[in-house]
Amino acid sequence: xxxxxxxxxxxxxxxxxxxxxxxxxxxxxxxxxxxxxxxxxxxxxxxxxxxxxxxxxxxxxxxxxxxxxxxxxxxxxxxxxxxxxxxxxxxxxxxxxxxxxxxxxxxxxxxxxxxxxxxxxxxxxxxxxxxxxxxxxxxxxxxxxxxxxxxxxxxxxxxxxxxxxxxxxxxxxxxxxxxxxxxxxxxxxxxxxxxxxxxxxxxxxxxxxxxxxxxxxxxxxxxxxxxxxxxxxxxxxxxxxxxxxxxxxxxxxxxxxxxxxxxxxxxxxxxxxxxxxxxxxxxxxxxxxxxxxxxxxxxxxxxxxxxxxxxxx
Numbered sequence: 001x002x003x004x005x006x007x008x009x010x011x012x013x014x015x016x017x018x019x020x021x022x023x024x025x026x027x028x029x030x031x032x033x034x035x036x037x038x039x040x041x042x043x044x045x046x047x048x049x050x051x052x053x054x055x056x057x058x059x060x061x062x063x064x065x066x067x068x069x070x071x072x073x074x075x076x077x078x079x080x081x082x083x084x085x086x087x088x089x090x091x092x093x094x095x096x097x098x099x100x101x102x103x104x105x106x107x108x109x110x111x112x113x114x115x116x117x118x119x120x121x122x123x124x125x126x127x128x129x130x131x132x133x134x135x136x137x138x139x140x141x142x143x144x145x146x147x148x149x150x151x152x153x154x155x156x157x158x159x160x161x162x163x164x165x166x167x168x169x170x171x172x173x174x175x176x177x178x179x180x181x182x183x184x185x186x187x188x189x190x191x192x193x194x195x196x197x198x199x200x201x202x203x204x205x206x207x208x209x210x211x212x213x214x215x216x217x218x219x220x221x222x223x224x225x226x227x228x229x230x231x232x233x234x235x236x237x238x239x240x241x242x243x244x245x246x247x248x249x250x251x252x253x254x255x256x257x258x259x260x261x262x263x264x265x266x267x268x269x270x271x272x273x274x275x276x277x278x279x280x281x282x283x284x285x286x287x288x289x290x291x292x293x294x295x296x297x298x299x300x301x302x303x304x305x306x307x308x309x310x311x312x313x
Contacts, residue, residue: 002025003163004162007166008134011288011289011291011303013034017303041263044129044212051290053271058094060298073132074128075127078120080118083200084248086113088114102119103117122296160283162286163279175287177289179268180266180272181267183267184223184264185225185264186234186262187220187262188259189261190256191258206244207244217258265292268289268292273306
């Protein structure tokens, strides 16, 4: 089939790669370079965040986890992780999807914490991996069209047999879905003093906190501010993120601050992944958007489902 994929973040590129592998002719339509997508800014550690529905997310997450385990690509590795809590809690629903899940020992907990879980999950350095994935999509024969699409009818001239809408937050205007909203995320990049473990505390008194180590930096976060469109970094919030993350990893106390970044996640109560026969006359549209803070966590599983839906047409 001739398929137009609209969007070039991790969701769109994952779909394009999968459809090309299945033998489809793929055209990727995007308004921006991949460096301007929200995916490029993502901390990108496997962890279901701000996404639903639970049962489908669970399956997409398992499929995607297994995909990342198989991938031999620059910027992709398994990372030891520690989730911290101030009181004991039951094992989370995703515990069976990760590797080596167990309660943390007392000597593994920083000061002020009574409980935690240890496990290993995929970590993806998006500034390294996304250009690599773009290269794979190019090498597999994709065509690229730089275009701002304001109405789905604007891609009919590309003569698609089907369209896959991976526009994320852009779906709000493209298909009039006002249920999708921005989830503002502010992160701070600091020099990595030798941190190797990903550490998080979703319930820190100052706000959610995570430290994700990459080859040359650490990504510190962060925020889940639903409905906020402002892309201007907040200096007070930067200081708060540094304080809370240094509680988790005191080793960061003197790390040089490299930059503060803000991105807008595509938030929705539930991912929209379905076939729509009403948007374009005689051309089925598969919507695949609303992944919240979990694009890297469930994106490949969603791409597999898109491929299955196309196969059933």
